[in-house]
Amino acid sequence: MTTYVLVPGFWLDGSAWDAVAADLRSRGHAVTAVELGHAPGDTAESHVDDVLAALVPAGEPVVLVGHSGGGPVCAAAAERARDRVAHLVFVDTGPLPDGTAQIDFNPPEVQERIRGAIEEHGTGQPMPSREELTAIGSSTDGIPDAVFDDVRARSLVEPAGAVLTGVRRGEPDPTLPKTVVACSFAPDQVRPLIDEGVPGFAEMGGPEWSFVALPTGHWPMFSEPEKLAAVLGALS
Incomplete structure (x- = not known):
């Protein structure tokens, strides 16, 4: 049995992982879905604290899985609690350099949209519409309309501090296996970015990194939950 700790991305609570978690549990694994504040x-740093609180030092080290905006948070958490993590998984995401905010990983026109949404709301960024997500490069391919509408209806406002601030990075451990589940991009698109030293990709060039293709949109827990669970299960 392997223990999985699943961390959602922006706007989502732990229930985003329900289908994936149920599949993994049916395979005999233990699963914890983290609730980020x-x-x-709340900020990106407080989200790291939320993940660390889930990494209670009991039993065997876990497979720590972060989706989207949860990926950089998991990278920092794994560096601060290395003894609690056996495998670090990034679902359609990756680590970011020290202090780099999620918004910084977007082109200027997308940053402007995001800042405008935060300013209009006042304290954070509400989940965009399907059309808006497509416009900012977050593919919703594969998600049935009814499922997307339900997800958005239950979505949470992402705190401004989680969008506009980054996390403190430690020293990545090259002995920690790291896997990227590539959904809205192909693994062979990553190598040139690694070679060019593009932030968010540069550190993926080490031998501890592997890539698994799961072609779908950016939200595989909704579009391909069984396939995502199978990919994660194969890492145990």
Whole structure:
């Protein structure tokens, strides 16, 4: 049995992982879905604390899985609790350099849209519409309309501090296996970015990194939950 700790991306709570978690549990694994804080004062750093709280030092080290905006948070958590993590998994995401905010990983026109949404709301960024997500490069391919509508209806406002601030990075451990589940991009698109030293990709060039293709949109827990669970299960 392997223990999986699943961390959602922006706007999602732990229930985003329900289908994946149920599949993994049916395979005999233990699963914890982390609830990240969504109070107005929460930040990327407080989200790291949320993940660390889930890494209770009991039993065997876990497979730590971060989706989208949860990926950089998991990278920092794994560096601070290395003894608690056996495998680090990035679902359609990756680590970011020290202090780099999620918004910084977007082109200027997308940053402008995001800042405008935060300013209009006041304390954070509400989940965009399907059309808006497509416009900012977050593919919703494969998600049935009814499922997307339900997800958005239950979505949480992402605190401004989680969008606009980064996390403190430690020293990545080259002995920790790291896997990228590539959904809205292909693994062979990553190598040139690694070679060019593009932030968010540069550190993926080490031998501890592997890539698994799961072609779908950016939200595989909704579009391909069984296939995602199978990929994660194969890492145990």
